[in-house]
Amino acid sequence: MYESQSYDVILKRMLDRVPITLDKREGSVVYDALAPAAAELAQMYIELDGTLRLGFGETTSGVYLDRRTSDRGVTRKPASPALRKGMFWNGGNQPFDVPIGSRYSCEQLNFVVKARLTAGQYELECEAVGESGNSVFGVLLPIDYVAGLACAELTDVLLPGEDTESDDQLRIRFLQKVREPGTSGNVADYRRWATEAVGVGAAKVVPLWDGPGTVKVVIVDTERQPATPSLVSDVAAHIEEVRPIGAAVTVVSAIGLAVEVAATVTLASGYSLQMVQDSFIQLLEAYLRETAFELTYVSYARIGTLLIGTSGVLDYTGLTVNGSTGNVALQSEEVPVVGAVNLGV
Structure with missing residues (x-):
């Protein structure tokens, strides 16, 4: 809107308002008095143009995007820690149970035991949030002494850790809600509920997939890869809390x-x-x-x-x-x- 208000345009407009009986050539008193003001006005127009862009969902960014989306109830997903599988053995190479809450390290990252999966296998949470916890594998070293533990290994990614949602990802969810408003459990509602969950990159909704009252939601992670079982469970639990009464919802990972x-x-x-x-x-x-x-x-x-x-x-x-x-x-x-x-x- 203000792109045409350049320094040269503004200065010319100011000089045109000065009577021709006065010297307006470059270097004259009139010219030298008006030129700095024209430069400041040109800079002001540049900043006004930037401010105008911050007011619209398609062009705003950062904290201004957060403020814009929050008006519609869409908030930026925070960074989340990775959930990993840890395997533990005793000196006889048998599965070994370790205390809940015990801590271990792997390649400069620390993990804490959150839940028992089966004998010698546990769910571990990375103490550092973000994607860094997804990429390490191998030997786990106990931070505190665990009597009877001979060796431990960090294996599968149960739920990928995610960095703070980017502007582009947040903008997509915001525009989706504005342009495809939900109405009492329509397709747009289910897509929005699925993508609200941390770790979900996109969702496809199949209404009436198994008869009246049934809905299937197919999800992928933020890398548009098939979702882990833990992510599928989290999305199913979230949708169960917000879905209309009577709907039978099935959440699955993409193939x-x-x-x-x-x-x-x-x-x-x-x-x-x-x-x-x-x-x-x-x-x-x-x-x-x-x-x-x-x-x-x-x-x-x-x-x-x-x-x-x-x-x-x-x-x-x-x-x-x-x-x-x-x-x-x-x-x-x-x-x-x-x-x-x-x-x-």
Whole structure:
């Protein structure tokens, strides 16, 4: 709105208001008196334009986005800790039960035992919130002495830890609520209730999937990957608290469909095959995240575009996706995940 109010435009408008009988040339008293004021007014218009953008959901950010979304009851999801599986053994290599609340470390991160799953297996919570708790695996060392414990290992991710919700993720949920208002348990309501849960990246709702009064909610995590059983349970519990009376709700994880890519590439000078393959996998992962729950197929042409656009690739031949040279169809509950990627030279 204020983009046209530049320094030159403002200064010209001010000089035009000065009588022609006075010297208005650059360096004159009139010019030198008006130029600093024009510069300050131009800066003010720039700041006004930024302030105007902060007032709209599509262009605001940070704390101003929080204030905008809170008016509609949408709040930013806080960072959450990872829940992991820990396995414990005694000196005879038998499952060993450890105290609830005991603490262990793995690669500079600390974990606390929260609940017993089965003999020698426990649910552990990372003491550091965020995604950092998802990526460590291996030997657990007790912080405090546990009599009888011989060894321990950190294994599965039961519920991924999440960083604080980004502006883009929050904006999507806010605009979804504004543009698709819920009305007593319609599809928009169930989608909103599912995505309110920490760790959910997207949801698909199937009404009347098993007859009158039934609803199926299919979810993925924030990486648009199949959800863990713990995340499915959390979403089901949340929806159970807010759903209309009489609705029978089933929450399931999306099914991962592996997308396997093979091709022969011509490498640019200075690039190794491993470098190119790693870069291509990153691009492929980003594309498949965009595809999840948005398209009904994985585009063969798009994957070819990603491959030729990968740094170090001059050309390619023999591209196949899941063994064919066509699009890969996705069923209603499937999301694409990266499978085997085999690039040759």
